[in-house]
Amino acid sequence: MRDGIPRFVPEDNYGKSFGYQWNLHRLTQLDSYVGLPVSRDRLLRESGWTTDELEGREVLECGSGAGRFTEVLCQTGAAVTSFDISNAVEANATSNGRFAGLRLLQASIYDLPLMDESFDYLVCLGVIQHTPDVERAFKTIFRYLRPGGKFCIDVYAAIVAYPHLRQLLRPVTKRIPPGKLYGVVQSITPRLLPVSTRLSAVPWVGDYLTRLVPVANHRHLGLSDTETVRTWSVLDTFDWLSPQFERPQPRRRLERWCRDLRLSEFEIERIRGLYVVRGTK
Structure with a gap:
């Protein structure tokens, strides 16, 4: 525990550059700072959820960054558990610590100190392409979602992300x-x-x-x-x-992972340079 945040990873890890950028740019992408609903619109567009359905629900946010989506989720009245492998959780705590329903952790996506099947909603935006093993990250987080729970995960789309300088x-x-x-x-x-x-x-x-x-x-x-x-x-x-890892994924691979998990339903949508995977466990 440090600064009121439980810590389960060493300070020097593969997410170090993210900690640097998000503590430097703590406010940059927060809707409350920008004055536009950029993060809110992205979250609701990608997930297909409504703010009303999130109220009172248990939500797991995987990879909080500085808390741009944490803010939106907390404003719905959801009980939000949010983690990041980097010390970006400190920026999130400074910006969003006012929300009584927020619990923050600094932890690895591969080894979370959470109970299995304890969340109603799962969201992971802008994260898994930056992990060492994307398939393992994708499949592991479903452990924490209840049967019938809803999820939204995005990832850089291959091959779209490759032909770039x-x-x-x-x-x-x-x-x-x-x-x-x-x-x-x-x-x-x-x-x-x-x-x-x-x-x-x-x-x-x-x-x-x-x-x-x-x-x-x-x-x-x-x-x-x-x-x-x-x-x-x-x-x-x-x-x-700056990230140590960047691993875009093809649609067919994402489809295979979803079938491996035997999800109740899922769909994959291409939105600009991302694949968005959403559905029900």
């Missing part, structure tokens, strides 16, 4: 200490972001041309403030380049 850079950038890499990203992003935006405007092929520029561009989110756009771009460009 960042994949040529990652073998080098993931070995650079987070503080040093962040300085580089902070320096180059304001220069490259306008280039990415101009390329994105090219008819028919704009989305493909932006893949030649290794910066994240959130033009589709409706962020109007220039500084906010730049900050999100710096954050997500670092998020692209």
Whole structure:
């Protein structure tokens, strides 16, 4: 236990870069800070759930980051258990500790100190592609969902995620200490972001041309403030380049995992560069 948060992993682990970025950008993606329902819309769009159905339910959030989705879940009145392998849980606690229904843990997705089949809902967004063994991560978290419980998990889509310039850079950038890499990203992003935006405007092929520029561009989110756009771009460009693991998955593999688990029902939807897997256990 440290700072009121139970800890079940060593401080130095494969999620170290995420701890760095989320404590630095504690507020950046919180709806309450941005003033737009970006995280709320993504959560409800991907899951297909409503805020009313979550009220009073036991929800397990796998991989909290700084708590952008934690905030949305807690606002529904759900009892939320949220964990992360990194010390990003500290950022989450600072932002969302006011919610009485929130329980935070720093723990591994492979070894959670939780009772099996103890949650009504399971959500895992932006996480499993960054784990050492994606199949094991995907299958393990279902241990904690009750029969008949609902789930939503997303993962980078293969092969969509591969033809991107960042994949040529990652073998080098993931070995650079987070503080040093962040300085580089902070320096180059304001220069490259306008280039990415101009390329994105090219008819028919704009989305493909932006893949030649290794910066994240959130033009589709409706962020109007220039500084906010730049900050999100710096954050997500670092998020692209820094993780130790990035393992996109093909649809057929996800389908096989779901069949292996003998889920009651599931569907897989492609949303931009993600596969979203949702259904009922």
